[in-house]
Amino acid sequence: DVKVTQSSRYLVKRTGEKVFLECVQDMDHENMFWYRQDPGLGLRLIYFSYDVKMKEKGDIPEGYSVSREKKERFSLILESASTNQTSMYLCASSPSSGSSYNEQFFGPGTRLTVL
Amino acid sequence: QKEVEQDPGPLSVPEGAIVSLNCTYSNSAFQYFMWYRQYSRKGPELLMYTYSSGNKEDGRFTAQVDKSSKYISLFIRDSQPSDSATYLCAMSARTGFKTIFGAGTRLFVKA
Numbered sequence: 001d002v003k004v005t006q007s008s009r010y011l012v013k014r015t016g017e018k019v020f021l022e023c024v025q026d027m028d029h030e031n032m033f034w035y036r037q038d039p040g041l042g043l044r045l046i047y048f049s050y051d052v053k054m055k056e057k058g059d060i061p062e063g064y065s066v067s068r069e070k071k072e073r074f075s076l077i078l079e080s081a082s083t084n085q086t087s088m089y090l091c092a093s094s095p096s097s098g099s100s101y102n103e104q105f106f107g108p109g110t111r112l113t114v115l
Numbered sequence: 116q117k118e119v120e121q122d123p124g125p126l127s128v129p130e131g132a133i134v135s136l137n138c139t140y141s142n143s144a145f146q147y148f149m150w151y152r153q154y155s156r157k158g159p160e161l162l163m164y165t166y167s168s169g170n171k172e173d174g175r176f177t178a179q180v181d182k183s184s185k186y187i188s189l190f191i192r193d194s195q196p197s198d199s200a201t202y203l204c205a206m207s208a209r210t211g212f213k214t215i216f217g218a219g220t221r222l223f224v225k226a
């Protein structure tokens with residue numbers, strides 16, 4: 001059974017803290033993504049990576065950075081957490097562009113609250 | 116204007132009803148159209164996929180794409196309480212290209 005796992009289901013942090021969200025996939029996928037999901041706004045892409053050590057900005061990268069040192073692991077970093085980063089964070093992976101369509105496999109999400 | 120528009124609902128229907136979920140989009144380059152289903156406290160999972168225009172049927176689910184109107188639909192026949200979830204439309208211009216998601220429609224099917 002294919003799987004994308006995220007390090008925490010729920011996280012509470014204080015304003016100004018550095019926050020690490022970890023994502024691991026076991027499907028040997030080249031592409032990995034970080035989204036945030038907010039009511040009425042849907043899924044918004046923060047960053048994605050199409051290979052180890054490669055990263056591309058998505059639509060809302062401000063205040064975030066990412067790290068991909070190994071193919072199976074993609075980390076999202078909030079350099080200095082702020083209350084407007086309170087959200088559900090979803091990690092996803094997909095095979096390379098050689099696949100016939102763009103199915104993405106999602107993790108269960110991390111609900112982050114910044115106080 | 117958002118690239119993909121989707122009514123967030125909620126949509127509440129009785130068990131056995133036919134459900135129609137819809138999205139409109141503005142980018143005529145989109146060719147791949149998908150529907151994801153997201154249960155509460157879970158990540159989205161791909162439900163249906165369609166390439167270009169036309170219909171696709173899978174059991175009780177039918178996906179329709181009308182590229183001339185930039186309009187896609189998901190129909191659920193004989194809806195069940197287990198269909199209660201958020202349904203997100205998604206689309207992309209080509210394989211491996213960025214996927215744009217709708218906001219999602221929350222569906223409740225009452226027993």
